[in-house]
Amino acid sequence: MEVASPSDRDPQAGLHPSAGSSSSSNPISRDSNMARKLQNAACLTMRVLQQITDNFSEKRKIGQGAYGTVYKGVHASGEEIAVKLLHNNLQGTDDEQFKREFENLMRLDHHNIVQLVGYCYETHHKPMLHNEETIYAEETNRVLCFEYMRNGSLQKHIFGTRLLHFEHTIRSI
Numbered sequence: 807m808e809v810a811s812p813s814d815r816d817p818q819a820g821l822h823p824s825a826g827s828s829s830s831s832n833p834i835s836r837d838s839n840m841a842r843k844l845q846n847a848a849c850l851t852m853r854v855l856q857q858i859t860d861n862f863s864e865k866r867k868i869g870q871g872a873y874g875t876v877y878k879g880v881h882a883s884g885e886e887i888a889v890k891l892l893h894n895n896l897q898g899t900d901d902e903q904f905k906r907e908f909e910n911l912m913r914l915d916h917h918n919i920v921q922l923v924g925y926c927y928e929t930h931h932k933p934m935l936h937n938e939e940t941i942y943a944e945e946t947n948r949v950l951c952f953e954y955m956r957n958g959s960l961q962k963h964i965f966g967t968r969l970l971h972f973e974h975t976i977r978s979i
């Protein structure tokens with residue numbers, strides 16, 4: 807599967823979402839906007855993601871979605887990001903899901919929509935015994951990294967402890 811080429815930025819130094827620019831209805835400028843965002847999205851290694859999430863520890867877990875588990879990552883610089891580790895189910899389906907979510911996030915450009923700041927797509931081969939022979943099982947890690955939202959999800963505010971009036975909810979969106 808092809809994803810963005812790695813940025814040569816030092817991932818340890820932290821991430822910054824690309825400067826906001828409004829989407830245009832012009833398909834050429836939309837394409838160049840997406841190309842710029844693809845270049846700005848940092849390619850992070852699993853090693854770095856493990857370091858900044860305390861090895862995806864339970865205490866860093868901030869949420870659970872249909873496609874993955876979200877952890878709080880803290881860079882050496884103190885910058886915080888949300889790290890969504892996608893579930894591993896079926897190779898083809900997982901790749902499709904990753905690609906669709908990645909591309910949709912790259913296309914979206916709105917101040918109320920959380921920005922994708924980085925990603926990881928890494929495949930390893932793990933040696934294991936099968937019928938007394940060593941085989942190398944393939945394991946792929948797919949991760950999407952977002953700006954960290956300190957106040958949690960909108961869902962939490964709507965259905966959580968605070969019950970908002972309908973009008974207020976619509977205004978929040």
Ligand SMILES: Nc1ncnc2c1ncn2[C@@H]1O[C@H](COP(=O)(O)OP(=O)(O)OP(=O)(O)O)[C@@H](O)[C@H]1O
Binds near residue numbers: 874952955
């Ligand atoms: N950028 C973020 N900053 C802070 N918390 C987040 C962030 N993204 C997700 N979370 C937390 O993780 C939870 C799960 O998010 P996730 O995106 O995986 O699931 P979802 O919103 O249910 O969408 P889906 O499962 O359809 O992808 C959210 O409800 C929220 O509490």
